[in-house]
Amino acid sequence: MSIKTKMRVHFYDTDTMGVVHHANYIRWFETGRVEFLRSIGITLTDMMSDGILFPLTEIKAKFLHSAKFDEDLELETIPVELTKVKMEFKYKLRRQSNGEILVKGYSQNVFTNAATGKISRLPEKYFEKMENAINEEMAQEQ
Amino acid sequence: MSIKTKMRVHFYDTDTMGVVHHANYIRWFETGRVEFLRSIGITLTDMMSDGILFPLTEIKAKFLHSAKFDEDLELETIPVELTKVKMEFKYKLRRQSNGEILVKGYSQNVFTNAATGKISRLPEKYFEKMENAINEEMAQEQ
């Protein structure tokens, strides 16, 4: 399963070149992750309450086309790997008007213990939800 | 005493109108406050370690002229009132090349207890430093 998040480009997202500043796409990937996790019953607020943090450890993006102010976009967030120690996602950001892919991305987060800062294994209650989601994703791909 | 902070406009600070997006001036006021406090021996990190937060409660700004990418600016941060429960500052942001005032601003922060979220009185060790600074400011004005 992947999840799609709609967004519209704000004026403050753009720069002097008249297009979305690239760092904002990286921010939007986060929005995609958050919405993906919410869709499988996990909120980052719960995780933080349980003393779990989720720092980003890697990001990659290819910027194919630009988006302008007021354009409607759709971000597809696709789980790649969800384990007890990390989560990896792929992203495809499309222009809604023509379906053109603007940005392709990848991210990796690890789970850490908020108190120690060390990588820690995700409690079962979170991992079960992720496992179900990724199994469903793999089943769909076959 | 007021303090002057130099800054250069980044590409990511600008928007489609080719000028600094106004919300960034509000961010820069914060930088001015932080540098002012540092100049009188106070760091926000110390405050947070002591369980004190400093939420912004009011902001005002007049935007007179625009700044563009790569321009050198100078922010003057002027204390207006520093008490045990709040701090108020005025700001003047100038273009370095010609001294023109681009933005005038005002801010008010209150001090709160991080645990309760309630307004709390600033410990003496911080307040003494602020009192010295504001007395010096008033002496200079006479």
Added chain:
Amino acid sequence: MSIKTKMRVHFYDTDTMGVVHHANYIRWFETGRVEFLRSIGITLTDMMSDGILFPLTEIKAKFLHSAKFDEDLELETIPVELTKVKMEFKYKLRRQSNGEILVKGYSQNVFTNAATGKISRLPEKYFEKMENAINEEMAQEQ
């Protein structure tokens, strides 16, 4: 007529105090203005195509309560004055869960000629739409 815009707090909107960074509220006011104008048939993209810019000239905000990551908010954007040379709005940002007002704001934009940078009078085609909206607003208030 006022307009209501729903928004959810992103992780990247927050700061070390665990709440929305205040400059983001200023950004959101812009989103409110854009949506208000769209609701009366005006887009900033059209304006820019017609060589009209709309720099912000004044902002005020009072921050009453904080919003946290993932909270659902509703921004009410209320026209105060819409003339051929400027537009003024008031804002009320509420927490959706309890209706509590978090931030109250005010903004003023002027209309300028993109080529000259000087204040210019808004063409009739835009002003008519604004006039209708503000008349409707005043009629409702009576």
Added chain:
Amino acid sequence: MSIKTKMRVHFYDTDTMGVVHHANYIRWFETGRVEFLRSIGITLTDMMSDGILFPLTEIKAKFLHSAKFDEDLELETIPVELTKVKMEFKYKLRRQSNGEILVKGYSQNVFTNAATGKISRLPEKYFEKMENAINEEMAQEQ
């Protein structure tokens, strides 16, 4: 030749995890590029005046350690390839206090014609400066 840019973490750069939000590192890479180009006599403002844009086409980053509010950082920007159609850089962001590498990055920009949006070859006057810089870099490495 590489170039080093000093920066200090602002409060508004941080998020609820108490560290710099990752998208800001991507913004800072841009600052590094701009300062590198300035150091070899090229400004983006000149390029834009000549009708040349420089959209980012690819970004990669590995986030090894976190930076907190008020920490002093040093960004090293290292040219990898500077041709008439693109520029590639590597980045190393270090904590000044202990030299620890926090983030490693890579970026690719292409040069486009502002009017057509198509990739275009960089005029000789810019390319010469880049060629000198990269030759110097390669000479140093031997």
